[in-house]
Amino acid sequence: MNDGIRHLLGLRELTAEEITEILDTAKSFREVIDRPIKKVPTLQGTTVVNLFFESSTRTRISFELAERRLSADVVNFTVSGSSVSKGETLKDTARNIEAMRTDIVVIRHSSTGAPHLLSRLLKSAVINAGDGINEHPTQALLDMYTMRSKFSTLQGLRVCIVGDIAHSRVARSNIFGLTKMGARVGVCGPRTLIPSYLDQFGVIEFYDIDRAIEWADVLNVLRIQLEREAGGQFPSIREYRLYWGINRQRLEKARKELVIMHPGPINRGVELDGDVADGQTSLILDQVTNGVAVRMAVLYLTGVRKS
Ligand code: CP
Numbered sequence: 001m002n003d004g005i006r007h008l009l010g011l012r013e014l015t016a017e018e019i020t021e022i023l024d025t026a027k028s029f030r031e032v033i034d035r036p037i038k039k040v041p042t043l044q045g046t047t048v049v050n051l052f053f054e055s056s057t058r059t060r061i062s063f064e065l066a067e068r069r070l071s072a073d074v075v076n077f078t079v080s081g082s083s084v085s086k087g088e089t090l091k092d093t094a095r096n097i098e099a100m101r102t103d104i105v106v107i108r109h110s111s112t113g114a115p116h117l118l119s120r121l122l123k124s125a126v127i128n129a130g131d132g133i134n135e136h137p138t139q140a141l142l143d144m145y146t147m148r149s150k151f152s153t154l155q156g157l158r159v160c161i162v163g164d165i166a167h168s169r170v171a172r173s174n175i176f177g178l179t180k181m182g183a184r185v186g187v188c189g190p191r192t193l194i195p196s197y198l199d200q201f202g203v204i205e206f207y208d209i210d211r212a213i214e215w216a217d218v219l220n221v222l223r224i225q226l227e228r229e230a231g232g233q234f235p236s237i238r239e240y241r242l243y244w245g246i247n248r249q250r251l252e253k254a255r256k257e258l259v260i261m262h263p264g265p266i267n268r269g270v271e272l273d274g275d276v277a278d279g280q281t282s283l284i285l286d287q288v289t290n291g292v293a294v295r296m297a298v299l300y301l302t303g304v305r306k307s
Contacts, residue, residue: 007119007126008298010135011176019177023145025297026290033069033292043072043303048104049097051077052129053084056108058264058288059129059138063106066295072303075102090114091121098122104303107131125302133167138298139263140173142291144181146283147218149290150259155182160212162188162244163222163271164234166195170222170263175201188212189244190234209244213251218259221246224271237270247273257281264288 005018032040048067052060060076067074077097079085084093094105105124107115112132119126130136148154159178165171165187178185179201187194188206198205206212213219224240234240251258260272260282268274277284 029296030293160186160216
């Protein structure tokens with residue numbers, strides 16, 4: 001077993017075979033969560049701690065549900081009310097919690113590399129739930145699971161990621177994962193938000209959303225980080241919506257059924273109009289449901305294989 005799946009730090013470190021193993025395992029767990037009794041004893045006796053140093057709705061609840069459905073013991077940590085406010089470091093926080101005999105640590109942190117640091121410090125398996133602008137591997141896995149369920153294969157699928165690619169950990173994990181799985185990846189957004197490193201992955205760059213829509217089978221629309229507007233990295237919200245916002249009129253012009261995805265949370269009426277987000281071709285809530293199954297798979301594969 002290589003280090004990539006003993007911990008799940010990012011998709012950059014995983015092979016196509018390891019990604020396939022996670023997606024195939026998630027398929028079995030998806031069947032479990034569709035049953036009336038959504039629980040299996042797989043991680044009985046295993047203790048999982050969720051360390052969330054940054055806000056989250058979907059990822060935090062999804063991990064907790066996944067852990068409980070695998071019968072693990074679950075401990076939740078959030079910064080507010082913790083000794084972080086007294087100046088305790090990440091290293092001390094994590095080592096003290098692990099001294100209480102935890103087995104798996106799930107971490108979200110605003111600093112790139114926080115999960116990698118813990119993987120070197122702790123005996124526990126470490127799962128990255130989003131680190132800075134680096135990676136959000138379980139989001140990309142659930143995105144790929146959702147696309148594979150819809151299209152049967154990722155091979156040759158044309159996926160365009162729309163929005164702030166430069167600051168998006170979701171975009172990076174999707175690019176690493178999808179290209180390994182044989183999908184064709186495009187990105188679309190303002191030039192200031194498209195990073196220069198994409199050439200090495202064969203990613204196609206679009207600056208015109210209508211051309212991106214013509215090309216793609218799937219649009220994975222990212223949240224525009226409104227707080228970044230002040231930094232002048234893209235025009236006004238109004239202009240963003242005008243040039244890159246996904247709306248019904250744009251999609252109808254393309255005269256084809258395009259699958260719409262979004263990792264959430266959505267800025268309705270900015271990057272994505274509400275009627276499209278809730279429309280027939282939207283898989284946004286399927287992504288959320290599949291996320292529990294994918295996280296069960298990741299917990300299972302790291303939890304049962306920890307050394
Ligand atoms: N997609 C995602 O990571 O959402 P949360 O920030 O709510 O966890």
